[in-house]
Each structure stands twice: as C-alpha cells, then as structure tokens.
Amino acid sequence: MSNPDLNLLITLDAVLAEGSVTRAAKRLRLSPSAMSRALARLRETTGDPLLVRAGRGLVPTPRAIELREHVAQLVRDAQEALRPAELLDLETLERTFAVRTSEGFAENFGPALIAHVAQKAPGVRLFFMQKPDKDSKPLRDGIVDLETGVIDLASAPELRGQALFRDNYIGVVRATHPLSRGTITSEKYAAGMHISVSREGLEKGPLDDALLLLGLQRRVVTIVGGFSTALGLARGSDLIATVPERHTASLRDGMYSFPLPFHMPEFTVSLLWHPRFSADPAHRWLRDLILHVCKKGE
Template sequence: MSRPDLNLLVTLDVLIAEGSVAKAARRLKLSPSAMSRALARLREVTGDPLLVRAGRGLVPTPRAIELGTDVGRLVKEAEAVLRPAERLDLKRLTRSFTLRNSDGFVENFGPSLLARVAEEAPGVQLRFVPKPDKDSAPMREGSVDLETGVIGGSTGPEVRAQALFRDRFVGVVRSGHPLCDGKITAARFAAGRHILISRRGLDRGPIDDALELAGLTRTIATVVGGFAEALALARGSDLKTIQAKPSACTGPAFLARSEGSGLLPGSARQNRNGRTRAEPDSHPASLR
C-alpha cells in the first residue's frame, strides 16, 4: 500500500478554512489550476467531494467539516515538530504580524509598542486591523496573529489568552454641561439622552444592566460604532456617553480623548480641573 501524500493535509486545512479554491491558492502561493488538481486528489483519497458549489461559492460537506478539526490539529503539530530548535534572534527576524484591536488601542499603545519593536526587532512590521466583533475565527484561521480586547463567549479553547489590564468606564459630557453642576447621582446620570456605543448595533449594554439593578433606565438617543464618534457627538450636544479608559492609559493621548466631564454611578470625585468623574466596575481586557 502506497503511503499518502501528507502535503495534502496542509492543502485540505487551507481549503476548508478559505472555502475557495482561488483564495486557498493565493494563501499557499500556488496557481489556481494546481490547487484544483490538489482538490481532485483529495477527493480521490477521501472518497468525498469535500467542497460543493452553493450559489456562487463553495461550502464544505459534512465529511469535510468532520475532518476539519483533526486536520487543523495535525498540521499545527507537524509545524511544531519541524520548527527550528535554535533560539529566535529578534534582530534578524523579518516578518509581518497582524494585530486585531478595538477602538482606542492604537492611539494609546501604538507609539510605545512600535518604538519597542523598532529597538528589539527592527525587521518586524506591525499591521493593525479593526476588530468589529468578539469572534475568534480570524485567530483560528491564522489571518490574525494577535488580538486584544474583552474576551467574548465565542473564544475557542485553542486560543491562548493573557490578561493585560482592566478597562474602567468613564462618563463623558461636553464642557459646561448641566450635569457638571451639583452632586452627581445615579439618577442624574440616567436622566437625559445618551449615546450608546455598540459595534453590533445593540440597543443596550453593560451600563444599562448596572442601572437596571439600581431601578433606573436611560434613554438612548443614538447608537454609534466607536468611541471617537461618541466623543464627537457628546462634544457638540447635551448627550451623555461612556468611554472605556484602560487602567494602563495615563498619558496625554488618553487625556486628550476624554476631555470633558465624566461620570458614572459609583465613586464620583472631582479632579484638578474641576471635572466630575466616577469609575464603575472594570472589565478585563486580554491579549490572545
């Protein structure tokens, strides 16, 4: 009995991940015709079509889905076995890393991160891409090398995570807002009209859950997808919003973003500029 071509495992892993012969060919740096021939060989070996046409695209068969998990694991284990044992020399490393980050990461951490990379690994390029959701699929598929943000329920067990810091929410209103005068209470915060930040377009968030526990609700006037949009709207109106302030962010970059008055139900206090601020329970931000 002839031994199987183990290179087909890599081909099958990429075909299942991409769901496209053309995309898989680009990822493996092969011609589309070569990838089509490889798919034909896989179909012959497995006795299954693996990918079938649905509309204008291809979808995996039940057998392909069944094979997907095992094939991905085998490919990663093979890569680990063949990885060089010598210590990595960062000075000589030439590679591009893709980082998937939430709104605010680049302006707060980008300069110091790039400076350290330039010093320790000058041949490394960092590519920052936006993070529209908490889905860990890009990590599993290998299109993203590193991701930062709050870990969601969809995070797969194969994704390694490490805690970096804890986010603290800071309320923001424009300078001179009526809320800046007098004692800040949960009821005063909840009153009026609010800006909700939701990348998925939801109509409530963790702040609403916290207010509900206190028997309060707030009126959402508008929903936006990011902190920068919310700040722009709050700066030019009487609307209130919430900004995430990582505990690690204490420099001018963050202070410039959060200029204005901030408050939340909780331990409100006056800062040196006379602005009221309160910080609620924090949320862990992680690197994975």
C-alpha cells in the same frame, strides 16, 4: 502498504554520497554488519540494488543516480525542520504582525507599541485590524496573529490567552458640560443625552440593565460602533459617552471624566493567540511587548 522507515533516508543519503558501504558506515558510525543490514533493507524497500560491483569497487545504478540529489535535499530539509529555534535577532527580523483589536486600543496603546518596535525591531510592522465582531475564526485560520478582547478563555480552549489589564466604565463629557460641575448622581446621569456604543447597533446593554435596577432609564440619542467615535461626538456636543477607562486614557485629553454613580463590574481585557504561535520566538517577543506597554500605565 506499510509506512516506510524514514530513518533509511539518512542511510541512503550516506550510501549515495559516499559510493562506498565502508565509508558510509564510518560516516554514520555504524558497524560493517549493521551497515550491511541497512543496505539490505534499502534494496528491499527501493526494489533496486543501488550499488553494484564493478571490478574491485562499487558503482551506483541508474536508480541510485536518479535518487541521489532528491534524497540529499530531503535529508537537508528534515535537518532544517528539526533544528532547534535560533536566538531571535530583532535587528534583522522582517515580519508583519496582524493585531485585531476593538476601536480605541490602537489609538490608545498603538503609539507606544510602534515606538518600542521601531527602536528594537525596525523591520517589524504592526497591522492593526478592525474587530467588527467577537468571532475568533481569523485567529484559528492564521489570518490574525493576535487579538484583544474580553473573553472567557474556558469557552475557547483551542486558543491561548494572557490578561493585559483590568478595566472599568466611566462617564465622559466635554470640559464645559453641565455635568462637569457639582456632584453627579444616578438621576443626573440618566437624565442626560447618551451615546450607545455597540458594534451590533444595539440601543441597550449592561449599562441600561444596571440603571433599570435603580428604576432609571437613560435617553440614547445616537449609536456608534466604537469608543473613539463616541468620544469624538461627546467632545463636540452635550452628549455623554460611557467608555472603558484604561482603554481610552489618551483619547480623553481635555475632556471631563467621572466615575459612574452606580455599580458596574470591572472586566479583564486579554490578549489572545492560536497555539500554533505559542513557541514562535518573534511572536512571543511581541506578546511580551504588548503586555509591557499595557501594564506600564497601571
């Protein structure tokens, strides 16, 4: 069976609504001959005469009466679907956005984001979801609107992304920690008691690889799943937390932060989303807002 010409729905809607071939032609701005050909095609497609003569006029057949409201609704739905996107009215927008982030992002950037949203779009809510792994399946499945992370976008061509900021690792200890006084060398850093941050529970990572190149090894005494937890432990003990600088800026108040005494490469934190949301005005507004908040502190 060949696909029907869906343009005929518009013609059928006009014919059924007007009950007159002449008025339907005028409504669609068609010539009488073009309208007659269209009606012939409709009759062939539906297998029904649709309009039949009764005296000096035309009356709809039972099949035409049955189709009238259904066809009218189909045309209205099609027109609604194809209508250009309306201007975004933030004051009346009602929507909840799910943002999947690593621990620390919401604590650091969340307050400013929530304040901006409350001021511009009071009907919008942000749902900050935990990010237990790097699997972007929730984005692909539409469960999540946005996600932050360190990712090579070339390895995920089905996603869209935008760089938020560059970051680097620093060391953090409590204000009265012995490392808060004097010069911090690689040897002093490695000799301390350390917190390893790993969602997978791993003891060693890139930091340990960098120290190994110097012939050093740090002593990890505990492993946590996120940066804010690491900072909380370091704040109340002699442990050393090594965390991203910008990612944790507001979480380190009252603590002593220092540059690592060895080289660790910078990295880019990006905002990710699925292409299905690329043209959505509200989604685009939130992406721009997150970028604005993250760039503001640079």
